[in-house]
Amino acid sequence: MTTHHHRPESEIALRVKAIESLLVEKGIVDPAALDTIIEHYEHQVGPHVGAQIVAKAWVDPDFKRRLLADGTGAIAELGLTGFSSEHMIVVENTATVHNLIVCTLCSCYPWAILGLPPTWYKSLAYRSRAVIEPRSVLAEFGLVLPDTVEVRVWDSNADLRYLVLPERPDGTDGLSEEALAALVTRNAMIGTAKVQPPSAPTPIAA
Amino acid sequence: MNGPHDLGGMQGLGAIPIEENEPVFHSEWEAKVFAMSFATFSTFFPVDETRHAAERIPAGEYLSASYYERWLAALELLLTEHGWLTPAEIEDRITHLRQTES
Amino acid sequence: MTIETSNQCMTAAAAKALLQQGLSCQVNSDLPPQFQVGDLVQAKVVHPATYTRLPRYVRGKVGTVMQDHGVYVFPDTVGQRLATKPQHVYSVRFSAQALWGQAAPASDALYLDLFDDHLEVP
CATH class of the missing domain: 3.90.330.10 (Nitrile hydratase alpha /Thiocyanate hydrolase gamma)
Structure with a gap:
């Protein structure tokens, strides 16, 4: 697979975790909705x-x-x-x-x-x-x-x-x-x- | 816009990267970026606005980023442009997480 | 900006409903089409610095309307939150040679979905 990450995977993962925690705190995203969405694409369709x-x-x-x-x-x-x-x-x-x-x-x-x-x-x-x-x-x-x-x-x-x-x-x-x-x-x-x-x-x- | 996304007919991008038996997401962060974007589709951002956000990634970055890195950049762009998050908040939270995780 | 969003957090139930029902972009409208099936149409030569679903490789090229899909919201303006600007979308066939020159196989073709605002009479 060709992917060209600028940043190491761990840096991106940390960034995503930071954004997720902020969005959950601010009530912009609901963790249960995230789970539903991921489960749908991983297992339903x-x-x-x-x-x-x-x-x-x-x-x-x-x-x-x-x-x-x-x-x-x-x-x-x-x-x-x-x-x-x-x-x-x-x-x-x-x-x-x-x-x-x-x-x-x-x-x-x-x-x-x-x-x-x-x-x-x-x-x-x-x-x-x-x-x-x-x-x-x-x-x-x-x-x-x-x-x-x-x-x-x-x-x-x-x-x-x-x-x-x-x-x-x-x-x-x-x-x-x-x-x-x-x-x-x-x-x-x-x-x-x-x-x-x-x-x-x-x-x-x- | 005549951005890097408008790829039809462009040459020099190499062979098709065919991966056998690939997973839906290659890591947890990809799944989270996808799900956070989906969870803001239409509620916070019209889907076409999210597409346009990806097109506004600087051309060199767009062409070197992976698919979900582009989704992440688009999400961050819209969240900060619309004032839902500030760049400083994100950096501060990263610093905080790095400290608590180490 | 005229397109407002609810800015309400999507619950798991709302996510499930969106996954299953989707988001229709079609509009019930009796707006007349500007083109008919069989018409020759030319993709406009335009270079907006904003959002557009008209790819560069068809701009200025002539194709044939194969199907009228009906009336849909116009992504080029929705992407900027300006207006829904409903209009007809057509399946337009371009010969591969019209797009890429004589070296392309004579039989091959490309189909794109183009809106009234993307097209003009050649």
């Missing part, structure tokens, strides 16, 4: 939420149609909306179109659907390069796309948040929705990976 949406779209054509037409509404049907996912656009990867999500100005990301973004998504390298050379960025993730595939890069510069609906891999016909969701990775829902078929034979759910 994450890529498993998005994976659930993707798997449902793969098995339910009507839901998929609604999801692509009105991402916000379809995700609300499942009760999965939340902070930083209030206005959702879902874009579909196909054999001829590959979508990639970025936020060049900060690091906007659908927090309620994918959790907080990974370091690479927040990196200056990704934010700067995804728009000007998406194909070489994808190659760094091991994804080389042929020239026949159109690459669409979505810069989340306003209040809309984006989710990629990846292609359902071959060899998954008999899988349950739950088993399908387990195949869907965070990177596939940002557009820096494809969903891989199950590596080992998976028992068909009863």
